[in-house]
Amino acid sequence: MEVSDLQTVFWSRRTRIYAANGVSFHLNRGELLGVVGESGSGKSVTMMSLLRLLPSPPAEIVSGRVRLGDRDLLSLDPSEMRKVRGGEVGFIFQDPMTSLNPVFTVGYQLMEPLRKHLGLGRSEARKRAIELLSRVGIPSPQDRINDYPHQFSGGMCQRVMIAIALACDPKVLIADEPTTALDVTIQAQILELVQKLRQEMGMSVIWITHDLGVVAGIADRVMVMYGGLVVECAAADDLYANPRHPYTRALLETVPRADMAGQERLKSVGGQPPHLTVFPTSCPFAPRCPHAFDRCRSERPPLMPVGEGHDAACWWDVIEGSPRDDV
Amino acid sequence: MMSEPGVLTIKPQAGPDDVLLRIIDLTLHFPTYRGVLGRQVGGIRAVDGVNLEVRRGRTLGLVGESGCGKTTTGRVILRLYDPTGGRIEFDGEDITHIQGKKLRRMRARMQMIFQDPQACLNPRMTVGSIIAEPLNEHRALKGKEKEKRTRELLDAVGLNPKFANRYPHEFSGGQRQRIGIARALALNPDFIVCDEPIAALDVSIQAQVVNLLKDLQEQFSLTYLFISHDLSMVRHLCEDVAVMYLGKVMELGPRDLIYKDPMHPYTKALLSAVPVPDPRVERARQRIILKGDLPSPANPPSGCRFRTRCPVAFDRCAAEQPAWRKVAGNRWVACHRAE
Numbered sequence: 001m002e003v004s005d006l007q008t009v010f011w012s013r014r015t016r017i018y019a020a021n022g023v024s025f026h027l028n029r030g031e032l033l034g035v036v037g038e039s040g041s042g043k044s045v046t047m048m049s050l051l052r053l054l055p056s057p058p059a060e061i062v063s064g065r066v067r068l069g070d071r072d073l074l075s076l077d078p079s080e081m082r083k084v085r086g087g088e089v090g091f092i093f094q095d096p097m098t099s100l101n102p103v104f105t106v107g108y109q110l111m112e113p114l115r116k117h118l119g120l121g122r123s124e125a126r127k128r129a130i131e132l133l134s135r136v137g138i139p140s141p142q143d144r145i146n147d148y149p150h151q152f153s154g155g156m157c158q159r160v161m162i163a164i165a166l167a168c169d170p171k172v173l174i175a176d177e178p179t180t181a182l183d184v185t186i187q188a189q190i191l192e193l194v195q196k197l198r199q200e201m202g203m204s205v206i207w208i209t210h211d212l213g214v215v216a217g218i219a220d221r222v223m224v225m226y227g228g229l230v231v232e233c234a235a236a237d238d239l240y241a242n243p244r245h246p247y248t249r250a251l252l253e254t255v256p257r258a259d260m261a262g263q264e265r266l267k268s269v270g271g272q273p274p275h276l277t278v279f280p281t282s283c284p285f286a287p288r289c290p291h292a293f294d295r296c297r298s299e300r301p302p303l304m305p306v307g308e309g310h311d312a313a314c315w316w317d318v319i320e321g322s323p324r325d326d327v
Numbered sequence: 328m329m330s331e332p333g334v335l336t337i338k339p340q341a342g343p344d345d346v347l348l349r350i351i352d353l354t355l356h357f358p359t360y361r362g363v364l365g366r367q368v369g370g371i372r373a374v375d376g377v378n379l380e381v382r383r384g385r386t387l388g389l390v391g392e393s394g395c396g397k398t399t400t401g402r403v404i405l406r407l408y409d410p411t412g413g414r415i416e417f418d419g420e421d422i423t424h425i426q427g428k429k430l431r432r433m434r435a436r437m438q439m440i441f442q443d444p445q446a447c448l449n450p451r452m453t454v455g456s457i458i459a460e461p462l463n464e465h466r467a468l469k470g471k472e473k474e475k476r477t478r479e480l481l482d483a484v485g486l487n488p489k490f491a492n493r494y495p496h497e498f499s500g501g502q503r504q505r506i507g508i509a510r511a512l513a514l515n516p517d518f519i520v521c522d523e524p525i526a527a528l529d530v531s532i533q534a535q536v537v538n539l540l541k542d543l544q545e546q547f548s549l550t551y552l553f554i555s556h557d558l559s560m561v562r563h564l565c566e567d568v569a570v571m572y573l574g575k576v577m578e579l580g581p582r583d584l585i586y587k588d589p590m591h592p593y594t595k596a597l598l599s600a601v602p603v604p605d606p607r608v609e610r611a612r613q614r615i616i617l618k619g620d621l622p623s624p625a626n627p628p629s630g631c632r633f634r635t636r637c638p639v640a641f642d643r644c645a646a647e648q649p650a651w652r653k654v655a656g657n658r659w660v661a662c663h664r665a666e
C-alpha cells in the first residue's frame with residue numbers, strides 16, 4: 001500500500017481544522033508499521049481518510065492518492081470501496097466498547113462480514129465465526145457466540161474486534177489504538193496474539209498508538225506524526241537508537257522507563273501541541289523546538305532522506321548541530 | 328489545627344520512617360441489590376483487607392489493573408466513603424469513624440486530584456472561584472486575602488495569575504490539571520491522593536505535570552498517594568510502591584527493590600508486561616503472559632485471590648489465604664511461595 005500527499009480538512013460553520021496536511025508513507029508486504037504521535041496529531045484521521053470512513057461534510061479529502069495493488073482507493077466508486085473495507089483491508093477502531101454494537105450478538109457481528117464479503121451461507125459463516133473466535137483465544141467459542149458484547153470483558157471485546165477484522169483474510173490490517181483502553185497484562189496477551197496471527201497469515205499491519213513502548217516491541221518500521229504531518233519515519237531499531245527529528249528525540253527523552261532507574265527530573269517539552277486551525281506553512285513543531293531558527297518559521301520542511309531508509313522533516317541536522325546545508 | 332492560611336507554610340521535615348498514614352485491614356464493600364424490594368443480595372468487595380503505610384514527605388505509588396480498587400481505596404482514606412471495616416490512622420490519630428467538626432478539620436489536610444481534569448471543574452465557574460471554593464467552604468479567608476491567595480496558587484502551579492477570570496474550557500488538558508492541583512493546594516494540605524492525574528494527558532504534557540507535582544512536594548512538604556497504572560511513571564515518581572489485585576495489596580516496598588527484585592508472582596507478571604521504548608530490550612525480554620481476565624470482585628477466588636491466573640499456584644493457594652508478612656525492613660508480601 002502506498003499513500004501520497006493525503007490531505008484532509010474538517011469544515012464547520014466558523015472554523016476549519018487541518019487534520020492531515022499532506023501525509024505520505026508506504027506499507028511493505030508483510031510488515032508491521034507503527035504509527036505514533038500525540039492526541040490530535042492526525043493518526044486516526046489519516047487512516048480513516050484512506051478507508052474513506054469519515055463523513056463528508058464535515059470532512060473533506062482535499063488531495064491524495066492511496067494505492068493498494070493497482071488501484072487508487074480514493075477514486076473507487078462507493079460499492080467497490082465497501083468491498084475493500086472489511087475485505088482486503090480489515091480495521092479495528094479506537095474504543096473497544098463502542099465499536100461492537102451492543103444490540104447484536106458477538107456471533108452475528110462476526111458472521112455479517114463473512115456473508116457480505118465472502119458470500120458464505122448461514123451455517124458456513126457460523127462455523128467460520130467459531131473458528132475465528134477460537135483463533136483469537138476466546139474459550140468455548142461455540143457457547144460464547146450467542147453472547148452480547150456486554151457479557152465480555154474489555155480484553156475479550158478487543159479479541160472479538162480482531163476476529164472481525166481478520167474475518168475475510170485481509171491483506172492489510174489497520175489497528176487504531178487497539179490496546180490503549182486495556183490493562184497491561186491484557187495488552188500483553190493481545191500483542192502476543194497479533195504477533196502470532198501475523199506469522200500465520202502473513203498480512204501487513206498498521207498499528208496506531210501513542211505508546212512508544214508498545215511499538216518498540218512489535219513494529220518493523222515506525223512513523224512519527226505531529227500536527228497532521230509525518231515528521232519522521234525509519235526502521236524501528238534505527239528510529240529508537242538514532243532519532244533525527246527534534247520532536248522524536250524529545251518524546252523519547254521525556255518518557256520514563258520501567259526497566260531502569262531514571263534521572264531525578266523528567267525532561268519535558270514546553271508548550272502545547274498545535275491547534276491546526278490554519279494550514280501549516282512553517283514547521284508545526286517550531287514554537288516548542290529548541291533548535292528552531294528563521295527558516296523553520298518561514299518554510300515547512302518536507303520529509304527528506306537522512307539515512308538508509310530513514311526520513312525526517314526538519315531543517316536542522318541534529319548530528320552536526322547545525323542547519324542542514326544540503327537542502 | 329490547620330496551619331495559618333494566608334501564607335504557603337513550610338512544614339517540619341521528618342525522618343524517612345515517620346509514617347503519616349497507616350491503613351490496617353481496610354475493607355469497603357459496595358452492597359448490591361436486586362428486585363423491586365431492593366433486597367441486598369451481596370456486595371462488591373472493592374477494598375477487601377488493605378494494609379498500607381505512607382511515609383511523611385514521600386510518595387507511595389498504588390498500582391494495579393482497572394477495577395482492582397485503587398480509586399476506592401483513595402476515597403475511603405479521605406472518608407468520602409465510610410469504611411466497612413478496618414482502621415485508618417492519619418498523623419497518629421484514628422480517623423476511621425470521626426465525624427462532624429473533627430472530620431471537616433481532617434478533610435482540609437487531605438485532598439484529592441482526579442484523572443479527568445475536565446469532569447471535575449465546574450464549566451460555569453471562573454478558574455479563580457474554582458480554586459477559592461475550598462477556602463470559602465472552610466471559611467478560611469475573605470476578600471482581598473482570598474484573591475491574593477488565589478493568585479499565589481495559580482503562580483505556584485505555573486499558570487499566569489491573570490487567568491483567574493477565565494473559564495475552564497479556555498484551557499488545555501494539562502492546564503486544567505494544573506487548576507485541579509491549585510485547588511487541592513488551597514487549604515495547605517499535608518496529604519494528597521493523586522488519582523491517575525496524568526492518564527488523560529499527552530505524553531509530552533505528562534512530564535510537565537509530574538515535574539510540577541515533584542516541585543510542589545518539595546516546596547510544601549507534601550505526602551502523596553499516587554494512583555496509577557503507568558508502572559514506568561511510578562518508578563520515576565514514587566519512593567515506595569504498593570501492588571494491588573482484586574481489592575487486596577499483594578506487595579509493598581521501596582521502589583528499587585520492587586522493580587529489581589519483585590517477590591510476588593503478580594508483581595513479576597505486571598512488570599514483565601510493561602512495554603519498554605527500546606526495540607532491542609523488547610526483543611530480549613521474557614514476558615510472563617497471564618491467562619484469562621480479572622475475576623469479579625463480587626466473588627473473589629478462595630484462598631489467594633490471584634490463584635486463578637497465577638503461573639506458580641499450588642494446592643495450598645486455594646485452601647488458605649496467604650498472610651500479609653513483613654519480609655524485610657519496609658517490605659511486605661502476601662504469597663505462600665514467598666515464605
Ligand SMILES: Nc1ncnc2c1ncn2[C@@H]1O[C@H](COP(=O)(O)OP(=O)(O)OP(=O)(O)O)[C@@H](O)[C@H]1O
Nearest residue numbers: 010017019038039040041042043044045046058276
Ligand atoms: N469529526 C471531526 N470534526 C472536526 N474535527 C475533527 C473530527 N475528527 C477529528 N478532528 C480533528 O482532527 C485532528 C486530528 O484528529 P485525530 O483523531 O486524527 O487524532 P489522533 O492522532 O488519532 O489522536 P488520538 O491519539 O487522540 O486518537 C484533531 O484536531 C481533531 O480534533
Ligand SMILES: Nc1ncnc2c1ncn2[C@@H]1O[C@H](COP(=O)(O)OP(=O)(O)O)[C@@H](O)[C@H]1O
Nearest residue numbers: 357371373392393394395396397398399400624
Ligand atoms: N459507587 C460504586 N458502587 C458500586 N461499585 C463500585 C462503585 N465504585 C467502584 N465500584 C466497584 O469497585 C471495584 C473497584 O473500583 P475502583 O476503586 O474504581 O477501581 P480502580 O480505581 O482500581 O480502577 C470495581 O469493581 C468497581 O466496579
Ligand code: SF4
Nearest residue numbers: 283289296314315316
Ligand atoms: S524544522 Fe526547525 S523547528 Fe522544525 S523541528 Fe526542525 S529545527 Fe525544529
Ligand code: SF4
Nearest residue numbers: 631634637644662663
Ligand atoms: S499464594 Fe499461591 S496463588 Fe497466590 S501468588 Fe502465591 S503462589 Fe500464586
Ligand SMILES: [Mg+2]
Nearest residue numbers: 043044045094
Ligand atoms: Mg485517534
Ligand SMILES: [Mg+2]
Nearest residue numbers: 394397398399
Ligand atoms: Mg480508578
